[in-house]
């Protein structure tokens with residue numbers, strides 16, 4: 001059961017082979033047993049989970065109703081939320097001391113939608129503080145361990161989501177991706193994760209990091225699972241001014257179509273120096289499989305992609321410095337126990353409430369937005385952002401999807417990059433340009449590299465190209481079994 005797809009779980013529930021309460025209990029028991037060593041979950045509440053499961057029970061379809069194509073009912077299937085999503089009645093900490101005791105009075109749009117689909121919340125997942133990080137070492141609640149090797153990082157910032165699914169503590173999870181935080185941990189933990197086109201999923205109730213880049217998406221074992229989850233997560237929401245109003249789509253509609261003639265663009269810049277040999281070997285093998293499946297590969301170029309990390313580390317901190325100004329110790333969140341006047345309360349609360357990486361971003365962001373530097377840094381970065389987006393549009397003239405590595409290396413050891421922020425920032429070199437351009441991107445497992453650690457293949461689509469990306473991923477997953485592998489000792 002722990003290795004089942006969402007369709008299989010749905011069918012088992014519909015056939016009354018298992019009840020929603022039994023299914024939730026199965027995962028809660030695994031969490032009790034395995035989470036202490038992994039630190040993936042930071043809030044669990046058995047009572048609330050079981051109450052949700054009992055309520056979902058009534059909504060599980062009967063018989064074979066769920067076996068059809070398209071929008072398979074998710075009723076009764078458990079999942080867990082990254083702790084960046086506001087959840088009514090549950091703590092929402094965003095991995096920070098600042099929100100250590102914050103209980104949201106409302107649900108994020110995504111949480112609402114998945115609950116409306118009948119999904120059951122297993123708990124809240126650890127993450128890098130305010131989603132800033134690539135290794136899950138910046139959480140106030142301590143690092144998350146990679147289930148494939150607990151001496152290694154799970155990636156970040158959705159590392160709790162990735163570790164929970166990889167250890168089969170949850171069949172699926174939500175994540176958010178500002179510069180790679182769904183795709184990179186999915187790659188490092190051997191999972192499938194998708195960051196949708198900017199605006200497809202509402203950001204309402206998702207604690208803001210860099211608003212023009214943040215996007216929520218599904219993380220699960222397979223592309224098919226991600227398609228079903230995205231069906232439930234996507235949709236217009238008037239409470240997010242960047243939410244896109246367009247007709248609902250069935251993201252699973254093309255899954256079974258063959259790949260004959262699919263043009264895969266391989267950006268020259270993604271296959272140069274910087275990628276480890278083991279990652280390259282796995283990605284090349286996956287591309288060979290794609291050619292066998294009928295796809296053709298063409299070389300494309302993204303000439304400005306080398307500027308994506310520097311542009312991102314101006315734009316994202318700039319937006320973060322503004323978004324995080326709301327945490328002042330006044331309305332909610334952490335307040336320093338002792339202080340003098342009002343200004344002293346602000347500064348002590350922020351000094352004690354935020355961790356080092358968050359402070360670094362606030363300092364950089366405030367600097368690049370300040371008078372005299374705005375034109376030199378922020379405006380320049382915005383211009384580069386436009387060039388990066390234009391590169392992709394040019395590339396999509398000769399291909400349908402773009403493929404390459406998700407991460408330049410497999411999961412690294414704890415501490416390996418934490419002393420050097422630039423090294424850490426380079427973990428997202430292949431994922432960041434997608435966010436800058438607002439494009440959808442996903443990662444799927446394509447083999448194992450050094451130390452037996454998983455390798456991820458990245459697929460980038462044009463705006464609203466999710467269904468085609470999911471089709472490409474699903475067809476590969478029908479021909480491979482990387483996505484169903486799990487760490488032997490956790491079986």
Ligand code: GLN
Nearest residue numbers: 131132133178179180181
């Ligand atoms: N690693 C990147 C950062 O630290 C991306 C994080 C994210 O996507 N949330 O900003």
